[in-house]
Amino acid sequence: MNRLKFEIRRKLLHLVLGSSILLGFHYEILDSLMLFGIILCGVITSIIEKERKLPIVSKMLDLFERPEFRTRFPGKGTIFFVFGALLAIQLFERDIALASIAVLTFSDAVTPIIGIYYNEKKNREKKFIVASVFGMCIGFLAARIFINPLYALFAAAGGTAAEFFEFEINKSNVDDNILVPLAAGTAILLLRRFLGL
Template sequence: MTAFLESGSVPTVGSQFMKWIRISEPIGRGFNLKRKIYHMAGLLVPVMLYGDVFRFLADDPFITRKVLIGLLIAANIALIVMETLRMKHRGFRDLFYRLFGSLMKESERDRIHGTVAYMISNLVLVLFFSDEVVVLSLTFLVLADPLAAFVGIYYGRLRFWNGKSVEGMLAFVAGSFLSGIVFYLIQDALNRGNLPFVLESGSIGVALAILGFAAVVAALAEFFSFTALNGVVDDNLIVPLAAAAAFVIAALSLGFLPATVFFDLNWML
């Protein structure tokens, strides 16, 4: 999920300053709406986790997380097998492109599809982090990324050396922050206890400060994201894990207990 812009070279204007930031007209094309709608399905795991949708299966407070971990492991294995077939078997590759080609970036035709990296990030987050961190970290990517891409493509004029725009980056921060506020409101409406990351002696300002910090870190992670291991590592993995790390660093630095941000693994013992 590339957040801001995928573009080639842009005309430069002016001075030495323009060596790393340039002014250009917005591209105005290249926003793949089908792909972005497909990305919205990435909200499925955090919604299922937060909604505890599998609680009917057993009298076990961790049943939903256990089921999701099993499903995510199975999904990762299935995706890796599918991607291996796509790379090695021409007939399967042709069928795959007919069915899903419109959802792919051109660069993904020669490497592993970004869905694999996203599913790996889901598995890591569900294994090790609290419900709130999982929801917020994945929401940052799923919702802020399309917003940043749209703004960068249609309104981005100040563009960095890598083609990503200042406007897109700011849109990513704003989208992440606003999605976090919506989550806080949902948390309060569902009477799920105190807002995440608020000390008993603290205030809503503490929660907003942590949220803002994590949103900025996630945007920087998107800006400097890269692709490695033939696509196993890309922004779909880097951004959610960077956001989770930001929540951990901020919360622990302010004196929160580890249980605020980490999931207790004792149930596995």
């Protein structure tokens, strides 16, 4: 149960961060340059934090950072989340970028919690199906705000698939905060450009 509570806490931060980026980009308060600046500040803070503890930053990391990254790469989740959003904004048209970030924000926040719940309840055989379906539904509803239902369905399916399939580069797993928006956006792009839908 402690792991479930910790993951819920992390994903609440995930929701707040993602919603802030969505609103900021939608209302043209945030742009790519500002997101790049946030990432740069995050990386610098992470490097300093590895060398010596920063009072407020350390407390935040204790609350929200996974133990395996706490000393190795402080703030990894947040930094990669913003990077994933930045990639979506740079690579895709505005509506596709917003939908991709929405899938990352809402689907990716809910799916791991459902998975952990079923693991702790010893129903592991249901974990993949239930978490996938629930994550797709949430992702669809979130993406639907910015794009039509068919696009939203494919975006949610692509994002959910990326959540469960691991990809490696130089023997290191690619962070799902990068994979999810790229998969969601690519799914929409394929429909729009190659199938004429």
